[in-house]
Each structure stands twice: as structure tokens, then as C-alpha cells.
């Protein structure tokens with residue numbers, strides 16, 4: 557089968573080193589710097605030795621027979637491993653112990669569409685259906701494969717909550733020790749989920765950005781030797797897991813690109829990899845090549861990327877987060893500048909909503925479609941509504957809105973304004989008095 561390198565728009569093939577293939581990493585051939593294009597052998601590294609730019613995976617993907625590739629994917633398992641030919645994982649990955657995330661529901665949200673004045677197709681990609689109830693199971697599954705290939709024995713991460721649970725569970729299943737780090741003041745649902753799988757959970761007195769800085773120090777210290785930090789030294793591999801959201805959305809739309817997609821932003825990794833996944837599908841001939849727009853969504857109380865987008869800046873000025881959308885509370889997002897590039901290049905935008913709008917949107921999605929989203933889902937639905945009102949998102953087109961997590965983990969967000977319609981004695985009279993009939 558013919559092969560073709562597929563790289564990000566910022567990499568240069570002029571500097572490409574000869575491709576090195578390893579059975580552990582399937583079609584992945586190198587790490588490539590997103591800033592200067594310098595290439596490195598696949599390894600547990602994440603920053604360019606020449607310019608400190610972030611590294612990402614470069615591939616030799618199977619081109620030349622899109623029909624054959626499509627058939628192979630469709631015959632694969634009902635999880636992310638159906639896309640193994642496009643991921644940095646071994647061909648027999650489906651046989652290794654994993655939580656097997658992915659292939660979550662794409663829900664056609666006609667009731668929500670009516671409420672929002674959408675006349676085109678509106679879909680919710682509902683990633684709350686993953687094994688630990690957030691999209692993080694996708695990225696962790698790929699990082700676990702890399703950790704195994706590099707001989708790490710402990711899995712770790714800095715997390716805003718969901719990632720810690722995903723790492724704890726995946727480590728338990730795959731036979732790693734785990735030790736994960738979170739800000740000390742997260743929601744009870746996130747803390748319990750991160751601890752229940754039996755690994756070590758450490759709360760740090762500080763924000764996520766403090767936790768992340770601490771983890772970077774730990775990597776360079778003998779105390780962190782042999783540790784695979786899924787979103788730090790394994791970040792190039794981890795990020796690729798988010799491409800599967802793009803693949804699934806297109807496959808579930810009948811191998812069709814959506815016109816518009818609304819993605820939550822914390823570090824920005826997910827949004828950049830969804831763009832990478834969509835570009836790959838076009839280059840491989842699996843979907844028709846036509847324009848799509850990517851929109852980023854943040855909470856106002858942590859909106860560094862949205863603020864930069866609106867100000868027309870290329871750099872993202874860090875913020876100190878203060879929002880109920882704690883899963884998105886990264887004040888200094890590593891991929892912020894790349895998100896700005898993608899939103900501008902595709903004709904999308906980055907927008908933010910208040911905490912009150914987040915809660916309203918969680919309830920709107922629950923009441924119209926029966927989907928209970930975590931605060932990050934409230935952010936995307938709330939931003940979608942605002943983008944339509946502002947004329948930035950076209951209500952006549954096909955739009956996909958991501959719900960990346962489960963409302964059961966962020967009950968506190970809606971508990972103050974949600975509860976029983978009445979509490980009654982167990983008698984018909986008492987029920988009638990309650991005024992519900």
C-alpha cells in the first residue's frame with residue numbers, strides 16, 4: 557500500500573529525518589516539532605531540543621485505497637481501536653488490556669435544535685458514555701500503550717479531575733501503578749472517581765497550573781524516574797487519542813464532515829487534535845474535502861483563549877481561574893496559540909459564557925435531550941447558543957456540539973437550583989395539595 561506523510565500545517569518535510577518504524581507505534585514514524593519541523597525518534601519526550609516547541613506524532617498513513625481502509629475500519633471493534641491504522645499503537649492493540657473507550661453516541665438533538673433555532677442538523681457527541689465518563693479515556697488509552705512501549709511502570713498526570721480518574725482506571729486495568737495529582741479543591745465526584753481505582757491520589761494546594769508545574773519538576777527528579785506522565789512526557793501520544801472524536805463524528809455522520817463543531821477548551825489539546833483528525837480524513841480520501849469551522853468554548857471565569865481571540869492577539873495571557881467549570885480551569889493553556897490559529901484558519905471563533913449560563917445550558921440539554929452533562933458540556937451548549945445569537949454559527953448547517961463529561965461528577969453545579977417538585981405525605985390528598993395535577 558502506498559504511504560504518505562501526514563503532518564500538521566506547521567511542520568516542514570524539508571527537515572524530515574528518514575522514517576523509522578516500530579511495531580509498537582504502528583503507522584507513527586517520528587516526533588515532529590510543531591514550531592520548527594525538526595524530527596526526533598519516537599521516545600518519551602515532548603519538547604523540541606532545538607527550539608523548545610511542542611512535539612507531535614508524524615505518520616506514514618495508508619493512502620491509495622480509501623475504500624479498503626473504510627471497510628477495514630468498519631469491520632473493527634466498537635471502540636477507538638477500529639482506528640488503530642491511524643494511531644500510534646501496535647496493530648494488535650485490541651488484544652491488550654484496555655478500558656476500550658470510544659464509539660460513544662452521536663445524538664441527533666432535534667429538540668435542542670428547535671429551542672436554539674437551528675434549522676440544519678444539530679448533533680451532540682456524547683462522550684459521557686466512556687468507561688470513566690469523560691473523553692479522557694480516549695487520550696489515556698493511547699498514552700498507556702506508549703507507557704508500556706517505553707517500559708514505564710507508574711502512570712501519572714496533572715489533572716483538573718477527569719484525567720485523574722481516567723488514569724487511575726486505565727492503570728488498574730492494564731496493570732500499572734498510578735499516582736495522580738489534582739488541585740485540592742475539586743468536586744467530590746471527581747475526587748472519589750480518581751481515588752476509587754486504588755492508585756495514589758495527591759491533592760495539591762494550588763491551581764491546576766501549580767499542579768502542572770509541580771509535575772514538570774517531578775519528571776526531572778529521581779522521585780519521578782520510571783513514571784509516565786500521560787499529559788507531560790507522554791503528551792504527544794496522549795493528544796492523538798482526541799483524533800478519534802473527529803473520526804467517530806465523521807463515520808457516524810456517514811463519512812461526512814460536519815460544517816461546524818463546538819469544542820471545550822482547557823489546555824486546548826483536544827481541539828487541535830480534532831482538527832488534525834479531520835485533516836487526516838480528508839487527506840486519506842475518507843471524507844469529501846470541503847471547509848469546516850471549529851469553535852472553541854470556555855467559561856468566562858477562565859477564558860484566556862477566548863480573550864486573546866476577541867482581542868486579535870496571537871499570544872494567550874494567563875489568567876487565574878474562578879469558575880464552576882473546574883474541568884476547564886487551566887489558566888495557562890499549553891495549546892492556546894494553536895487553538896487561535898485553528899479557529900481563525902477555519903473561520904470559527906472562541907467564545908465564553910458565565911457560570912450562570914453554564915448551569916442554564918446543562919439544564920437545557922437535560923430537559924430537551926435527556927443528556928446530563930458536566931459543566932464542560934454546559935460550556936459548549938451555552939457557547940453554541942451565544943454563537944447562534946451573535947450570528948457567528950450558522951443555524952442552517954450541520955453542527956456537532958461536544959459533551960465531554962458526565963453531570964453526575966459535577967452535581968454541585970446544579971444542586972442549588974434543582975430538586976424535588978414537592979415533598980409529600982404518602983397520600984393522594986397530599987399529592988393533590990402539592991398542585992402538580
Ligand SMILES: Cc1ncc(COP(=O)(O)O)c(C=O)c1O
Nearest residue numbers: 718822823824825826883960961
Ligand atoms: C470534561 C472535559 N472536557 C474538556 C476538557 C479539555 O481538554 P483539553 O485540555 O484537551 O483542552 C477537559 C480537560 O480536562 C475535560 O475534563
Ligand SMILES: [Zn+2]
Nearest residue numbers: 589592604607
Ligand atoms: Zn523545534
